[in-house]
Amino acid sequence: MKTVHELLGQGKLDKAISLCESQCQRYGDKYPEPWITLAAIHNKCGRNQQALSCLQMGIKKNPQSAELCTQAAILCQKAGKLDAARSYYMKSLENEANQPVVHFNLGITYLQEDNLLEAEKCFQQTVALNPEHAAAHANLAYALRMQKKFDRAQVHYDHALRLLPDNLEILFNRSINLSSSGKLAEAEESYRRVLKLNPQHAQAMNALGVVLSNQGRHAEAENIIRQALSLRSDDAKFYSNLGMILTRQGNMDQAIEKFEMALKLAPNDAGCHFKYALTLLLLGNFERGWEEYKWRLKVPGWQARITSSPLVDLSNIKGKTVFIYAEQGLGDSIQFIRYLRLLKELGAYVIFEPQPKLMELFSSYRYIDKLIEQGSAIPEFDFQAPLLNLPGLFGSNINSIPADIPYLYPPSQPDDPVIDACLPESSSAFRIGIVWAGSPSCLHDQIRSCPSTLFSELGHIPQVELYSLQKGVPSSDLKQLQDLCPVIDLATNFTNFTNTASAISRLDLVISVDTAMAHLAGALGCPVWLVVNTAVEWRWLLQREDSPWYPSMRLFCQQQSGDWTTPFKQMKKCLLEMPPIPDTVN
Incomplete structure (x- = not known):
């Protein structure tokens, strides 16, 4: 093949091809190299189909050649023929299993087909064969992140960065993984590292703004996303995120303006439509809001469960x-x-x-x-x-929400002796169930959850007894509160929502942040006080003390972001102003 390469070096392309074809005829059934070289020449000249035909002929003559199969796979992959590419890569690995590059390329093919699980397996095999393959670690992390396997993804993002410490793309994707897993402080630090390496990285500014807002730092968030827009004024997602942050600050007219700008730039962006829907619903514009809300099912990672059957008519x-x-x-x-x-x-x-x-x-x-x-x-x-x-x-609006409560019921005969012992059917105390935190996996949990210790002021009111309904948080949260006032822990006895409902039905009041527990109390028709942050959730609407969804619910809202003391002072005042509690409460 030396002469062929010499002819190519001299620019004698036709003679090189002729000689290469001759060598394919003479040696092609014993050696794969002539076919690979001839295919490379045709590929360089833009004759991709002829290049593939050469490789296919070579594979027929040399079915055990891993390299021929790999080269055919690469050509097919570049041409978008992913089925054929996958087949050739797998044939190559059958011939020779320990090829980290082929495992990697096959993983990329699976990613192109959105087959995350198979991509994960391929990249896992790549790093097993070559632990220093930075791109394999990065792509493995991506495949894991898209499957919401955030902790495992973080391991591989960190490994990739140890190999390529200044790689902006890997660092940016690592930051996304941290924010997606709810590790907002770490995500903030990671995005700031991106901006230190590239102060003009508009996407990092935008993402950092979202992270700041999810920590309740809305003014900072607004400022940095406006900086991002000064660099990229045609990005619909930047306008949409700014609209969401303005909504959280109560600047509704400006928020609507930003959403409309976003949709003018990207009329089919599902994420922009979805965020717009949340603001419209918050404003009580249900007719338009429900229509925009349908777009949520087209947001990546949030596809409809079934698409092949007709929707309800x-x-x-x-x-x-x-x-x-x-x-x-x-x-x-x-x-x-x-x-x-x-x-x-x-x-x-x-x-x-x-x-x-x-x-x-x-x-x-x-x-x-x-x-x-x-x-x-x-x-x-x-x-x-x-x-x-x-x-x-059903065309629901604020006045037509079906709000007949209760519509859920506890079991008629609770059979949990522990709950029976903690909550006898009659008591002289005013019994309040409390919940201070939502699921940590929720991206805005940090701004909807409050410190457990805030309930201590309520626990010292005469005749009030506090009962913790809180699950899914460190035990230290409850211990800190119990150090300040008596609290009975009911949640350790809950195995499902049915016995939770039994416990709630025996309480006089539930006080909760925005969690499923508040919904359960409302659906049971039990009195419930909901503590709401300034980054308002659409279903609670604006500037209301009641909820059209739950007639037994009362809302206590923050006046400023992060200020939980005001709603807790209001609740304490309301409890103190209640009529004296009778000797026996049923």
């Missing part, structure tokens, strides 16, 4: 089977299950698939014909919809 629902499935959080399911009653009243047969933790609680809801577990076979149906499509489908 209310005009043709009588006698039809309707499959409704849960989406989003536990609180969302508790809040919106009420709409299944409306489907039943129109004559539908209702199948509902909730989250596993809610199966037992919803088993007694009389407007469900069939309750099925997630992951089980779905019975035949005529129409389907995600649960949160139903309010828009």
Whole structure:
């Protein structure tokens, strides 16, 4: 092959091709090199199909050649023929298993096909064969992050950065992983490292702004996203994020303006539509808000559970089977299950698939014909919809929300002796259940959760007894509060939402931040005081002390971001102003 390369070096392309073809005929059934060289020449000249044909012929002559299969795979991958590329890469690995580059390329092919699990396996094999393969660590981290395996992803992002410490792309993606996993302080530090390396990195500015806002630092967030827009004034996502931050600060007119600018730049951006929907719903503009809210199902990572079957058609629902499935959080399911009653009243047969933790609680809801577990076979149906499509489908507005409570009930005969012992049916105390934190996996949990110790002022009010309903947080949170006032821990006895409902039904009041527990108390018709931060959640609307969703709910709102003392002072005042508690409360 030396002569071929000499001819190529002299620019004698035709003679090089002729000689190479001759060598393929003479030696091509013994050696893969002539075919690889001839394919490379054709590829360099832009004759990609001829190049692939050479390699295919070479593979026929040398079926055990890993390199021929690899080169054919690379050509197919570049041409977008991913099925063929995958097949050739796998054939190459059959011939020679320990090829880290081929495992890596196959992983990239799987990523292009959105097959994250297989991509993960390929990159895992790559780093096992070559631990110093920085790109494999970075792509493995990406595949893990997109599967929400954030902790494992972090390990590989950090490994990649040890190999390439100043790689902006890896550092930026590492920052995304930290923010996606709710590690906001670490994400902030990581984004600032990106900006130290590149002060003009507009995407990092935008992402940092979101992280700051999710920590309640809205003014800082607004400032840095405006800096990002000064660098890239045509980015719809920057305008959309600015709109969300302005909403959290109560600047509604400016927020709407930014959302409209975002949608003018990117009319089909699902994320922009979704954030716009949240602000419209917050403002009580339900008609337009529900329409925009449909876009959530097109946001990456939030696709509809089923797309091949027709959505619910209310005009043709009588006698039809309707499959409704849960989406989003536990609180969302508790809040919106009420709409299944409306489907039943129109004559539908209702199948509902909730989250596993809610199966037992919803088993007694009389407007469900069939309750099925997630992951089980779905019975035949005529129409389907995600649960949160139903309010828009029924045209709900503030005045027409179905708010007959209670619509969920505790078991008629609780059988938990521990709860019976802690909460006898009669008591001379005023019993308050408390919740101070939501799920740590929620990106804005840091601004909706409050310090547990704030409840101590309420615990010292005469005749008040505090009962912790809090789950999913470090035990030290409760211990800090118990050091300040007596608190009985009920949550350790909860195994599901059914016995939680039994406990709540025996309390006189529930005080909670914005969590599923508040929804459960509201659905049970129990008095509930909701402590709301300034970064308002759309369902609680603006400047209200009540909720059209739950008539037994009262809202206590922050006046400034991060200021929990004001709502707690208001609640203490309300408790002190209550009439004297009778000797026995039933």
